[in-house]
Each structure stands twice: as structure tokens, then as C-alpha cells.
Amino acid sequence: MRLDSKVPAGPIEQKWTQHKFEMKLVNPANRRKYTVLVVGTGLAGASAAATLGELGYNVKAFCIQDTPRRAHSIAAQGGINAAKNYQNDGDSIYRLFYDTVKGGDYRSREASVYRLAELSVDIIDQCVAQGVPFAREYGGLLDNRSFGGAQVSRTFYARGQTGQQLLLGAYSALMKEVQNGSVTLYPRREMLELVVVDGRARGIVVRNLLTGAFESHVADAVLLATGGYGNVYYLSTNAKASNATAIWRAHRKGAYFANPCFTQIHPTCIPVHGDYQSKLTLMSESLRNDGRIWVPKDPDDPRHPNEIPEEDRSYYLEETYPAFGNLVPRDVASRKAKDQCDKGRGVGSTRMAVYLDFRDAIERLGRETIEARYGNLFQMYQRIVDEDPFTQPMMIYPAVHYTMGGLWVDYNLMSNLPGLFVAGEANFSDHGANRLGASALMQGLADGYFIVPYTVADYLARVQPDRLDGAHAEFRAAENAVSDRTRRLLSIKGKRTVDEIHRELGLLAWDKIGMSRNRKGLEEALSEIPAIREEFWRNLIVAGENEDLNQSLEKAGRVADFLELAELMAFDALHREESCGGHFREEYQTPEGEAQRNDEQFAYAAAWEHQGDGQAPVLHKEELTFEVVTPTQRSYK
Amino acid sequence: MGKTMNLTLKVWRQKNAQSKGRLETYELQGVDADASFLEMLDILNTQLEKRGEEPVAFEHDCREGICGSCGAVVNGQAHGPMRETTLCQLHMRHFNDGDTLVIEPWRSRAFPLIKDLVVDRSAFDHVIRAGGYITMRTGSAPDAHAIPVDKEEADVAMDAAQCIGCGACVAACPNGSAMLFVASKVSHLAHLPQGRVEANRRVLNMVAQMDREGFGNCSNHYECEAACPKAISVEHIAKMNREHLRAALKPTGS
Numbered sequence: 073m074r075l076d077s078k079v080p081a082g083p084i085e086q087k088w089t090q091h092k093f094e095m096k097l098v099n100p101a102n103r104r105k106y107t108v109l110v111v112g113t114g115l116a117g118a119s120a121a122a123t124l125g126e127l128g129y130n131v132k133a134f135c136i137q138d139t140p141r142r143a144h145s146i147a148a149q150g151g152i153n154a155a156k157n158y159q160n161d162g163d164s165i166y167r168l169f170y171d172t173v174k175g176g177d178y179r180s181r182e183a184s185v186y187r188l189a190e191l192s193v194d195i196i197d198q199c200v201a202q203g204v205p206f207a208r209e210y211g212g213l214l215d216n217r218s219f220g221g222a223q224v225s226r227t228f229y230a231r232g233q234t235g236q237q238l239l240l241g242a243y244s245a246l247m248k249e250v251q252n253g254s255v256t257l258y259p260r261r262e263m264l265e266l267v268v269v270d271g272r273a274r275g276i277v278v279r280n281l282l283t284g285a286f287e288s289h290v291a292d293a294v295l296l297a298t299g300g301y302g303n304v305y306y307l308s309t310n311a312k313a314s315n316a317t318a319i320w321r322a323h324r325k326g327a328y329f330a331n332p333c334f335t336q337i338h339p340t341c342i343p344v345h346g347d348y349q350s351k352l353t354l355m356s357e358s359l360r361n362d363g364r365i366w367v368p369k370d371p372d373d374p375r376h377p378n379e380i381p382e383e384d385r386s387y388y389l390e391e392t393y394p395a396f397g398n399l400v401p402r403d404v405a406s407r408k409a410k411d412q413c414d415k416g417r418g419v420g421s422t423r424m425a426v427y428l429d430f431r432d433a434i435e436r437l438g439r440e441t442i443e444a445r446y447g448n449l450f451q452m453y454q455r456i457v458d459e460d461p462f463t464q465p466m467m468i469y470p471a472v473h474y475t476m477g478g479l480w481v482d483y484n485l486m487s488n489l490p491g492l493f494v495a496g497e498a499n500f501s502d503h504g505a506n507r508l509g510a511s512a513l514m515q516g517l518a519d520g521y522f523i524v525p526y527t528v529a530d531y532l533a534r535v536q537p538d539r540l541d542g543a544h545a546e547f548r549a550a551e552n553a554v555s556d557r558t559r560r561l562l563s564i565k566g567k568r569t570v571d572e573i574h575r576e577l578g579l580l581a582w583d584k585i586g587m588s589r590n591r592k593g594l595e596e597a598l599s600e601i602p603a604i605r606e607e608f609w610r611n612l613i614v615a616g617e618n619e620d621l622n623q624s625l626e627k628a629g630r631v632a633d634f635l636e637l638a639e640l641m642a643f644d645a646l647h648r649e650e651s652c653g654g655h656f657r658e659e660y661q662t663p664e665g666e667a668q669r670n671d672e673q674f675a676y677a678a679a680w681e682h683q684g685d686g687q688a689p690v691l692h693k694e695e696l697t698f699e700v701v702t703p704t705q706r707s708y709k
Numbered sequence: 710m711g712k713t714m715n716l717t718l719k720v721w722r723q724k725n726a727q728s729k730g731r732l733e734t735y736e737l738q739g740v741d742a743d744a745s746f747l748e749m750l751d752i753l754n755t756q757l758e759k760r761g762e763e764p765v766a767f768e769h770d771c772r773e774g775i776c777g778s779c780g781a782v783v784n785g786q787a788h789g790p791m792r793e794t795t796l797c798q799l800h801m802r803h804f805n806d807g808d809t810l811v812i813e814p815w816r817s818r819a820f821p822l823i824k825d826l827v828v829d830r831s832a833f834d835h836v837i838r839a840g841g842y843i844t845m846r847t848g849s850a851p852d853a854h855a856i857p858v859d860k861e862e863a864d865v866a867m868d869a870a871q872c873i874g875c876g877a878c879v880a881a882c883p884n885g886s887a888m889l890f891v892a893s894k895v896s897h898l899a900h901l902p903q904g905r906v907e908a909n910r911r912v913l914n915m916v917a918q919m920d921r922e923g924f925g926n927c928s929n930h931y932e933c934e935a936a937c938p939k940a941i942s943v944e945h946i947a948k949m950n951r952e953h954l955r956a957a958l959k960p961t962g963s
Contacts, residue, residue, distance in 0.1 A: 123847040138768070139834050141874055142776045158854070194848070201850035203843045203903050205867040212857025230867060236775055237870060244842035251838045259831070282823065311770040346741050350748050351772045452774065455798045458743075521847045569758045571751070615763045620725075621824045623766055624758065 075328075075679055075694040078482040079183040084700050088187045091483075095526055096533035103128035104254075105537040107291040108528060109276055111263045111318050113140030115235075115513060116496025117297030118242035119520030125249030127525060129532075132289060133246065134258045134278060136313055136626075141243045144299055144311040145516060148235025149356035149449065151217060151227035152199075152513040154192035159216050163224040165189045170701055172511060175221040175401050176476070176504020177653035177669060178703035179331070179677070181696060184483060184501050188511075191518040196228055198521055202241040206230050217445075218361050219509035221401040221708075227510045232356055232448045238513055242520070261287070262626065263318040264557075265550040266294065266325045266492065273322075273492035274540055277550045279558070281626060284618040286554050288547040290540045293491045293528055296322060297520065300475035300497040302335065304634045304641065305586070306578025308472035309341060309354040315630035316637050319479050319498050327487040328679035328692060330480035330500035332637065333645035336507055336654045337587045338473030339405035342456055343425040352471040353456055355428070355449055357509040360398045360405070362433035362442065363466070365389050367417040367426050377419070377427055377465045388412060396708040403506040403654045403667070404708060406470035410587050411665070413469070420467045429465035470587060474512060476503045476654065477644075480679040480694070484527035485519060488679075491535070493528060495519035500677060505653025558618050561628045566611030570627045573608050574634070580604070581638050589645050590658040597642040605635040640680060640689060647691070650674045662705070671703055712742040714806035718753065720765055721813040726822050732811065742802040746789065747772060747779060749801055766825040774798040774938060777873030780880070781826045782813040787877035787936040795875065795938040815880035819887065819923040830876050832922035833890060839918035840911040841894040843904030856902050866900035869893045871939040881936035884925030888946050889933035891919050896945035899952050909956035916953055 080091040098106065106129050110121040113135040121133040135143060157163040169189040173180060196214070200206065206228050207215040216225040230237040249255040261278040267288070268274065275290040301316035302308040323329045340355045366385045373380060388408060390397045398405075409426050418424050434442050439462060443450070450461045457467070478500040479487050485501070486493050496516040503511065580600055584593035608631065616622040651660040651667035652674070660668040675696045680689040716737045723730030737756075740749050747769050754764035770778040774795040781796055783789035789799045804810065812826065820828040872893035879887050895912050898904055904911075927946060934943045 119847070126846050137770060137776075137778065138830060139874070141834075142770055142778050144771065144776070147771045147773055147775050156853070194850075196853045197850040198847060200853040200856075201843065201845050201903055203866075203898050203901050205863050205870050205897065205901065207867075208858055208860045208863045210860050212859055213854050230870075233775065233871060236873075237867075240870065244837065245847070247834065247838040248842045248844060257834075259834075311776060312772060313770050345743055348741060348744050348748050348752055350745075350751055353773055451793075452798070455774075455794065455800065456745075458800070458802065525847070567759075569755055571755065613758055613761070615758050615761060621766055621827060624764060 075480065075488070075692050076482065077181060077694055078484060079181070080483065084183060084186045087183050088190060092526055095530035098529050098533050100128055104130050106130060106293070106532045107132065109134065109289055109291040109294045110297060111276065111295065112143065112297035112299060112498070113243070113246065114143035114145035114297060114299060114496060115239055115242055115516030116520040117295070118143070118239065118246045119517050120295055120297060120495055120524045121255055122242060122245035122249050123521055123525045124528065125252065125254035128254065131249070131255040132258060132291070133255055134261045134263060136260065136262045136281065138259055140246055140257065140259070141240060143239060144314050145239045145513070146236045147311065148513055149232045149354065150219065150358035151229035151234045151510040152195065152238065153219065153226050153508070153510040154196045154228060154514065155189055155226060156193055156196060158214060159225045161224045163226050167224065168192060168226065171222050172502070172508060173504070173701045174706060175508040176506050177667060177706060178504065178671070178675070178698065179334070179652050179696065180502055180504030182698060182700055187523070188502050188515060188518050191522045192514050194522060195514060195517045199238055199241050202245060204230065204237045204241045217358055218399060220357055220360060220399045220405065221508040227358070229358070232358070232446060235513060238517065242517070263298070264321060264554045264629065266322040267546050267550045268325050268489060269540060269544060269546045272490045275547060277547070277554050279554065282621050284620060284622070286551045288542045288551060290542050290547070292532055292535060292537055293493060295493040295495060295524060295528065296479065296498050297495045298498050300478065301634070301637055302472045302475050304577070304638050305472040305581045306574045307344065307349065307352050307582070309338060309352050312351060315633070317630050317633045319494070320633040320637055322479060322487070322489070322492060324682050325489070326682070327489050327492055328480040328681050329477070329640060330677050330679040331477040331644065332641045332680070333585065333648060333655050334476035334505050334653065335472060336402060336474040336476060337406040337470040339402055339409055339470050340428060340468045341471035342453065343420060343422060343467055343469040345422070353452065354471070354473060355453060355466065355468060357402065359428060359446060359449060362445065363398065363428040363430050364432060365398050365426055365428055367412050367419060371416040386417070393708045400708045401506055401508060406587060407656060409470055425467035425469045427465035428468045430461060431465070434462065472582070474507055476500065476505060476507055480677065484530065485523055486527065486531065491531065493524055495524055505655055558625065558629070561612065561625060561632070562614055562618060564609065564612045564614070566613050568607070568611050569613055570624055570631050573604065573612065574631045577601070577604050577631070577635060577638060581641070585638070585642050585645055588656045588658050591646065594642050594646040598639065598646070601635065601639045601642065608632065608635055643689065644678055644680065648674055648678065666705070669703070675703070713739045714742060714801065714804065716740060716804070717809040719809065719811045722765070722825055723822060725824055740801055742800070744801050745772065745797055746799040746801065747797045766827050768827050769797060772797040775873060777875040780815060780875045780877055782815065782880060784811050787815070787880040788938055792935070793938055793940045815876050817879045817885035819885060820876060820879065830874070832887070832924070833874050833876065835922055836887070836891055836915055836918045837894065840914035843898065844907055858901060862900045866897045869897040869900070869941060869945050872941055873939060875938065877936040877938060878933035879924065881932040882925065883930055883932065884928060886927045886933070887919050887922070887924040888927040888949070889937060889941060889943065891915055892945040892949035893941050895952055896948040899948060908952065909959055912949065912952045912956050
């Protein structure tokens with residue numbers, strides 16, 4: 073089946089404006105008759121829930137944490153892109169659009185990316201008006217920094233805590249609507265099932281994480297804004313509770329999962345150091361503005377990095393990519409770091425790291441400037457590694473960070489299931505095969521503040537607000553399914569903890585569906601993942617009971633879903649016989665070792681339809697047509 | 710693998726708010742000095758689960774010191790002995806082989822205990838809900854450069870806005886006061902020109918809600934600042950007091 077992206081006709085600059093006019097509206101007096109469920113309260117979810125609440129819909133917002141303010145958007149460090157051109161350095165909506173399509177290696181939908189670039193400017197206005205304390209210059213105007221994959225400075229930031237400040241802005245807007253009575257908050261609830269009635273998404277079943285009660289919530293539309301699935305790999309920069317359960321459950325209920333193999337490995341993270349390690353820590357990409365990446369030319373150079381003179385260092389990114397230097401896109405920077413380590417030129421005790429050096433920047437700009445720009449990042453590095461980046465180079469290595477894949481959505485951010493909308497990292501849109509830095513915050517807020525409120529209205533205007541009963545057979549069936557599954561997890565009483573099995577899955581995924589992939593490895597993954605899954609359902613131990621706060625049980629449910637999703641990731645990676653962006657198939661590379669796309673055969677988004685356990689998923693293609701930007705071999709030289 | 714250590718842990722175990730809690734003693738061997746405090750608890754929990762016992766419930770999420778989920782009182786100090794450090798960013802290298810660590814939940818009337826080290830901090834949400842925002846609708850904003858903001862004021866606003874809502878200030882305060890938490894939001898917004906028109910309402914409503922939640926009064930111990938992982942200064946409390954005084958003295962509506 074060919075998927076209909078529902079991209080409006082007309083010139084790219086006018087599509088969204090025209091579409092906004094053509095979409096249906098709901099009369100203000102009728103809005104409160106419609107209930108919209110928003111699952112997840114990160115940037116996309118909180119901004120959507122707040123805005124839908126302002127418009128007068130009856131909104132219920134769910135989060136797994138104790139408060140919406142803890143969603144993982146909070147950890148984003150570096151910044152948010154916007155085509156304001158405040159720097160007068162040649163930026164424009166068109167250039168941001170172009171950079172994003174190119175950065176995504178021509179695997180995204182042009183019209184959606186253009187709209188994202190267009191809305192980027194409104195986001196900055198919105199956030200400033202909310203009181204987000206962005207960095208400013210002495211004239212009182214906003215400051216910008218540069219990020220990878222761009223030759224202009226278009227990134228707005230709040231020290232190294234931009235995600236925190238934007239999320240607290242969205243959270244405050246959300247709490248305003250809670251106070252106004254238009255949004256009801258359901259914290260400590262985990263969505264475990266989507267309920268589909270007569271082909272439409274009509275509600276969810278959540279588990280109350282304090283009491284274990286399974287609660288049904290009926291609605292006219294459901295919005296999933298539950299983030300990405302990077303935690304499939306166990307070690308990632310994602311928060312520990314970040315999970316794929318909501319989107320995976322929706323996928324099992326019929327929503328297509330697009331491009332699951334498009335995962336982003338972030339180049340600047342603190343290297344892995346021990347087998348007890350629970351997560352990896354990102355060092356913002358903004359560090360590549362002033363930090364220079366290098367390795368010793370001699371792999372066996374025994375000297376302390378400070379004692380290695382200029383001529384014995386290889387600044388391999390600057391040498392290979394003179395135009396972009398250390399600011400090449402993330403996929404390129406990560407792969408090149410891996411190359412260096414694979415060649416034995418890695419540094420540190422594990423030899424799986426490269427240097428990120430601020431010596432020259434400190435000399436040029438002074439310690440104070442560097443401290444003002446990156447102080448909290450340097451402090452975080454010192455806490456974890458116990459070394460001072462002011463006096464010696466940082467050591468960094470790539471780590472799983474973001475997932476471009478997600479549930480397939482059309483131009484309206486609606487999945488193939490009517491009434492199921494998906495926003496933020498949870499959907500597959502906009503970033504193609506590689507996301508540029510500082511674009512995740514942009515997309516989350518564009519989706520939540522400015523797109524979903526319009527498109528959800530258009531959908532609701534076409535359906536009657538009928539009052540479905542929570543006792544409806546589909547809800548009862550979903551509650552029973554969730555309850556059975558939970559009891560099954562508790563009854564295995566085996567010998568291995570959730571973390572142990574998750575770690576095993578993570579190592580396999582990192583090895584075979586990680587930074588570079590090949591046919592043999594992917595085929596091995598496809599045979600080994602089901603074996604781990606079997607081991608999980610046979611030998612898992614989960615202490616405690618359902619009717620209580622039970623963190624092991626929560627983790628078990630999430631890992632059960634990762635064990636299914638990982639297989640789809642490998643399946644997708646095996647089917648995509650090309651390299652593009654973060655999906656690097658070793659068989660398909662240029663003589664210089666860059667990703668070799670195959671536009672003839674693979675210029676499409678691969679949307680997979682679940683067919684039941686043990687059966688191969690069915691592929692649906694959304695053909696990607698490029699009317700404005702001509703796909704070329706990406707070059708950052 | 711770095712240096713390792715053996716520890717005696719005394720951990721607060723309590724099934725729920727209704728049951729009685731107690732300190733349970735656990736011996737933990739061979740903990741890597743480079744592990745974080747929460748990774749040390751992970752190691753304990755794995756051992757407990759293998760023995761068929763319930764793991765210690767504790768909140769955590771980002772493990773990067775920004776989400777504000779984690780927190781426990783370690784040997785009498787909120788977030789442990791390192792200044793400006795959340796529990797997740799505290800590393801075991803700051804302890805010694807053979808140490809005894811007493812690990813307890815935040816204790817405050819306004820933070821009822823849920824289980825083990827987990828407490829209910831929803832009182833913070835209630836305070837923000839009462840006014841910790843600028844009332845504006847999506848899409849109604851002027852251009853971001855329409856209002857210049859003094860850089861130094863914006864920097865102070867950012868200092869205050871860094872609050873992660875962890876609750877260490879309340880746990881550290883002998884009175885269980887939430888003044889630093891509330892002040893961080895009030896002061897953040899008070900240093901910006903945006904939302905100035907509703908500043909009086911904001912501070913009055915937030916402070917009133919703070920009192921209703923059962924937090925104690927501030928008597929200038931400054932334990933909150935010492936415990937704050939983001940080093941938020943008590944100067945923001947002074948700022949809030951000035952805002953509150955001015956608002957309280959003004960007739961309603963002006």
C-alpha cells in the first residue's frame with residue numbers, strides 16, 4: 073500500500089498557510105465537549121496539552137513521573153534552532169529548511185520540514201513571552217551560537233540548560249491550564265494500551281504506578297508524545313524511564329512504525345567506563361564550537377595529552393572536512409570517531425575515546441568566556457570523570473542519543489489510525505535519517521504549540537463527540553490484556569533481573585544495530601533477539617506485587633516491549649540496502665567512507681505494519697519526492 | 710575498573726505511609742569508586758532481587774542532575790556531602806572503604822512518604838499552579854526582540870530559573886520551609902519585564918498556596934542554599950520578600 077502523506081498542494085512556502093485556512097474549526101462553545109488525551113508531558117506533550125487547554129478542549133495529560141516538569145526534554149543542553157537571522161549571517165527559513173533536509177540525508181518529507189523551519193521563528197517569540205531566560209547580549213537582545221551541520225549561528229540557548237528552560241516554560245503554560253480547569257493532570261500513570269473502537273483511537277488504559285490500578289480513559293482523540301526509543305540499547309543518554317511502550321502498544325494495535333533503524337549516535341558523550349554503568353552522559357554538541365577533536369598520530373604515544381605537541385596530533389575532522397571542521401553533522405562526527413578507535417588511535421584506559429580539547433579556545437578567549445559558555449558542562453564532566461577540562465582535554469565517545477524513527481504520521485501528525493496523533497520524538501517526521509543539533513527542541517515545540525492544536529481540531533470537527541462508555545467491550549478487553557500481562561511478568565519467578573537481560577539486549581543492539589551495520593550482523597541480531605526474549609519470559613525475576621509502587625515491574629514491561637522493537641529495528645536496517653545519515657551499512661559506502669545512498673530504490677519512508685507475534689511485518693512505503701531540494705551526495709568538505 | 714570499597718548501608722525501608730518504617734542494614738562489597746551513588750544503589754537492588762527481596766524504591770530518571778527526580782538524605786545531608794551535586798552526580802570516590810552510610814528519604818510534613826526513599830512532592834506543582842507562570846496564549850507573542858532585557862537581569866533570572874524542583878531545600882530546612890523553591894520561580898519572573906503586570910497576583914497566590922501546603926516558615930538558617938544542587942542563592946528569598954511586601958501593601962487590582 074502507498075501511504076498518503078496528505079501534503080497540501082501549492083508552492084512549498086504557502087502549503088501550511090493555505091492548509092490552516094482549509095482545515096475545519098470547532099466552535100468555541102463545542103470544544104469542551106471533546107476530550108483529548110495527551111500522553112507524555114515533555115516539550116511536545118506539555119505544549120500541546122497547554123495549547124489545547126487554552127483553546128477550550130477537555131484535556132487529560134498523563135506522565136510517568138511525579139510531575140510533568142521531569143520529562144526528559146529537560147536534559148537537552150545546547151539549544152534550539154530558529155531562522156530569525158538575528159545575526160545577519162545569511163540565515164532564512166529556506167536555509168534552515170535546506171540544512172535540515174540535507175542534514176537528514178534526504179530521507180525526510182520536504183513539506184513537513186519547510187513548515188518546521190517556518191514555525192521556528194514563532195517558537196522563539198512564544199518562549200521569550202513565557203519568560204524563558206535565553207542568553208542575551210549587552211544590548212538586551214538575544215544571543216546565538218553555532219551548531220553542527222550549519223554555517224550560520226541560529227541556535228538560541230539558555231546556558232547549557234536550554235531544554236530545561238523550554239520545558240519549564242511549557243510546564244508553566246500547562247500548569248496555568250490545570251489551574252484554569254481545562255487540563256486535568258494524571259501523574260505517575262503509564263500508558264499500557266491503546267484502545268481502538270470502530271477503527272478510531274478512542275482511549276487508553278494506564279497503570280497507576282502507586283496503586284497498580286488499571287484505569288481506562290475514553291476520548292475523542294489521543295496524542296502520543298512519549299519520546300524516543302534509544303533505551304533499546306540499555307546504555308544511552310536517555311533518562312532511565314524513557315521507553316517505547318506507548319508507541320509500541322499503539323503499533324501492535326495497528327499504527328505503522330516508520331524507519332525504526334534511523335537512530336542517532338551522538339558524537340560527544342562521556343565514554344563508557346564500567347560494567348555497573350547505568351547510563352551515558354551527553355556533553356552538548358555546542359562544545360564543538362570551541363573544542364577541537366583530535367587523537368595522537370602515534371597510537372602508542374605514551375605521553376599525557378598536554379605534552380603531545382601540535383605536529384604529533386591528528387585533528388582528523390578539521391583535516392577531512394575543512395569547510396565544516398569540528399561542526400560536521402552528528403552522524404559523520406560519530407562515525408569518524410569510531411574509525412579512529414577502530415584503527416587503534418583511541419585514547420584513555422579503554423582506548424575507546426578521542427580528545428575534545430579547549431586549550432586553544434581558552435588561550436584565545438580566556439577562561440572566563442569559556443566558563444560562561446560551558447561552565448555547567450565542564451563541571452558535570454569533572455564530577456563524572458574526575459578530571460578538569462580547563463587543564464586537560466576531555467575524552468569523548470559516541471553514544472545512543474535520539475531516534476529519528478517513530479510512529480508514521482501524515483502532514484497533520486496523525487497516524488494511519490484515525491484519531492491517533494503523534495508528536496515530538498515519538499513520531500518519525502522531519503529529521504530523515506539524521507537529526508541536526510538543536511532541532512529536537514524545535515520540532516517538539518512546533519508540533520505541540522503550533523501544529524497539533526490545528527490538526528486535532530480539523531479531525532474533531534469531522535467526528536461527533538459521542539460519549540463512549542468506559543465499560544465498552546474494547547476497554548474491558550484492553551484492561552484484561554494489561555492485567556494478564558502484568559501478572560505474567562510477576563509469575564515467572566526466574567533468576568535474572570530485568571536490568572541483566574536489558575543489558576544483554578543493549579550490548580547486542582549496540583554491536584549489530586549500532587553505529588555501523590552489515591548484513592551478517594543484522595541477520596545474527598534477528599536470530600539472537602528472539603532468544604533473549606524467550607529467556608526474558610522464562611527466567612525473569614520481578615520482586616513485589618502489582619498493587620504497590622513497583623519499579624522493577626515497570627521496567628519489566630518496558631523491556632518486554634524493547635525486546636520486540638529491537639527486532640523490528642534490525643529487520644528495517646536489513647531491508648534498507650543503502651547507507652543514509654545515521655543508518656550506515658558497511659556494504660554501501662563511497663570510496664572515502666561516506667554514506668552511499670540509493671535514491672533509486674530507497675527514497676521512501678519505510679512504515680511497518682504489525683502482523684502478530686512471530687510474523688514478519690508488512691512494509692508500506694511513503695515515497696519521498698523532492699520538488700525543491702535536489703538530493704546530492706552530502707558534502708561537508 | 711578503578712579502586713573498590715566495602716560499605717555498610719543503613720537504608721530507610723517503609724512499605725507505605727500507613728506502615729512503620731525502619732533502618733535496614735546491608736553490607737555491600739566491591740563497589741567501584743567510579744560508580745555514582747545511584748549505581749551503588751542499583752548494585753544493592755540487584756543483590757536484593759536475586760535473593761527474592763524487594764529492591765529499595767528510590768526516584769531517579771535523567772541521572773545527569775537536571776530532572777530533579779532523585780534525592781535522599783545521606784548521613785544527615787540532603788543529596789549527600791558534595792556541594793552543588795545531586796545524588797545521581799555524587800560518585801562513590803568521595804567515600805572511603807569501610808564507611809557506614811545512612812540513607813533516608815526527604816522528611817517534611819508537606820512531602821508525605823510513599824515508599825522507602827520515595828516521597829510525594831506534588832505540593833510543588835500546587836504552588837506553581839497557583840501562579841508560577843506568565844499568562845499568555847500560544848501564538849499571541851510579539852517578536853522576541855520587541856522587548857530588550859538587561860543582560861545582567863536576564864542572567865540573574867537564569868540563576869533562579871535553574872531550580873530543578875528536587876526538594877532538597879525543604880528536606881534540609883529545620884522548619885521544612887519551601888521558601889527557596891518558591892522564591893526561585895518568583896525571582897526568575899520578577900527579574901524579567903515580561904509578565905510584570907501580574908507580578909503582584911503571582912507572588913501573593915504562590916505564597917498563600919505554599920502556606921496551605923503545610924511548609925514551614927523561613928527563619929534564615931540558609932540550610933536550603935547549602936543543600937541546593939544548583940546553588941540557588943537565598944538572595945532570591947529576599948527578592949521574593951520584597952515582591953510580597955510590595956504586593957501586599959498595594960490595593961487589589963493595581
